[in-house]
Amino acid sequence: MRGGGGGGGGGGNPSGNYRNPCLTMHQPWASLLVHGIKRIEGRSWPSPIRGRLWIHAASKVPDEATIKAMEDFYREIYAVNGITDLKFPEHYPISRLLGCIEVVGCVRGEELASWEMVPEGVRLEGQTDFCWLCEQPQKLLIPFEMRGYQRVYNLEKKIYEAAVRGLVSVEGPLPVKFPLPNPRDPFSLKPGSISVQFPKSKASDIEKSSSLSAAIAGARAAATQFTKKDENLSMVIPNGAPDTVRTDQSTSKSLKEDAMLDTNINERSSNDGTLVSNDKEQSFLPKCEASSSHNKTPAGVERGGPHKIFAASLRGLKPS
Template identity: 75%
Template sequence: MGTRGRNDINYRNPCLTMHQPWASLLIYGIKRVEGRSWPAPIRGRLWIHAASKIPEPATIQAMEDFYREIYAVDGITDIKFPEHYPTSRLIGCVEVVGCVTREELVNWEEVPGGVQLEGQTDFCWLCEQPQKLIVPFEMRGFQGVYNLEHKIHEAAARGLSPVRVPRPVKFPLPDPRDPFSLKPGSLVSTFKGSGMPKVEKSESLTAAVTGARAAATQFSKSGGFEPAAVGGGDEPISSRTRNKSTAV
C-alpha cells in the first residue's frame, strides 16, 4: 500500500507509520512533537498510519498520564483522550511545520512549557493542524516516510475531519517564506541553554515523565523499534535495507 521513500525527494503523499498509542495521540492533537533519531525530510501534510502492534493497557495509561501532567504545566486539565487506539489503520494527518533538535526545543521560550517537555529525542518534528479520518482505512505500513498509494490518498483526502485540540500551538517560523527555515540548528543563536527544560518539575510530573520513558523503552524492546523516550519512533533504515519495503 505504499512505496519506500526515505531518500526519495519526490514525496507526493507522504505517510509515516507509528505505534499506538503515539499515533492517535498525535492525530488528536494531544501530542504536538513527534520524536525521531533523524530529521524530518518533509514539510507539509504527513499522513499517519497506526502499526499492527496492539499496545498494552499499561502503555496507554503511562502515556495518557504523561500528557495530563505536561498539559497541567500550562494550566490545562481537561483533556479528551481517544476512546480507541486502532491498529493497522490509516487514521489521519498532521502538518509538519519544522524540525529542531531536542536542545533547541527545550530551550525555546516562544513555545509553551508543556511543549518543551515533549522534547525527549534527538530530533523533534513539529506538528500542527491534526485531522482525523472519519473512517480509518485498513492498510499495511512501512518503515520510514513513504508515499501513499494514489487510490488510498484520494479516498482518504475526502474523509478527513478537523480535530478540536486541547491547546492549539503555532510554532513560530524564522522565515515564513521558506518552509525549511525551521530546521535543526536554526535556533542556536536565539538562546544559550543547558539542554534541559526550564519548567519546574513536580513529583507527579517527574513520575509521569519517568513512566512514559519506561513504557516507550519497554515497548521498543518488545516491538523491535528504536527507544524513542515518549515518541513513537521507528528505527532508521540501514544502508543494507534502505531499499527494501518492510511492512509493519
C-alpha cells in the first residue's frame, strides 16, 4: 500500500512513488531490526524499494514466550560466528515509530543460504521466500506514537520531518556489508543476482547443533502465532481506501486512531513474524495496552525531562 507522504526520503533511491517508505512489523521483530540484531527482513514478496526504510511497531503486545524464542534464536545464530554477548533491547514498545534501516538488496532464501560472502549466521536468518538485506540501523531517541498500514507505505510529511531529527546510529553486534554487483545500480542486488554471480554455488551445509536446531524451530513457531484468531476484532478496509481507520463515534476515541496489522483469510505469516498480505484488503485491530515490562516506557522518559523537550519539536505528534 502506498500512503500519503512527502519531503526528502533519506539515503538511497526508493523506487516508484515511495518518498519516505515505512513498514509496520510485529514485536519483537521490529525492535530487533532497528537495534541491528536482525539483518534480514523476510517476506513472501520482493522488496519494492532500496534505501531508507522506516520501521514501525504494530500494536500487538508480544508475549514473553515469543520474546524468549526470538532472543534464543539470535543467540544461537550469532554464536555460529563466535558472538556470545548479545545485548537485546530492554523494551519492545508497541504502536510506535522506532527508527529506520537501509535496504540494500533483496535475494531469494535459497540464494542467501548459498552466499558464502556473508557470515554463516546471516545465512541462517534467511527462512523466507525473499530476504530483504538490511544495513545501517538507526533508532529514534524517543519512539513516538503513530498507526501503521499493510505493506510498504509513505510516512506523512510531518511525521518524517519530526522523526529524521531524532535518529541516532546503532552499532549491531555483527554489522554486515552486502556487496552490490553494480555499486552504481541500487537494484543490482535482486532476486537471481547471486545465482548469476555464483552459478555453481550450493546451499552451505552449516552444521547445526541441537540447540541451534531447537532455536530455529522455536523462531518458526513464534512466527505462526499471527493467525486469524483475532479476526473478529478487526475492521476490514478495502484496498485503495483513504489512510484512515473507519469507526463509528462510539469507538473512535478508544481506538486512538492506532491500528495494527492482522491476518485475513487469505493471508499467512512469514517466518520472521511479519505479515504477508494478499493485497486485496487491509485489517486493523484496536490498540491494546502493554501488559509486559518489555513494552513499558523507561523511567524518566514517560513524563517530563528530555521527553518534553523532544515532544515540543514533534508539532502535534503524540510521543510515547
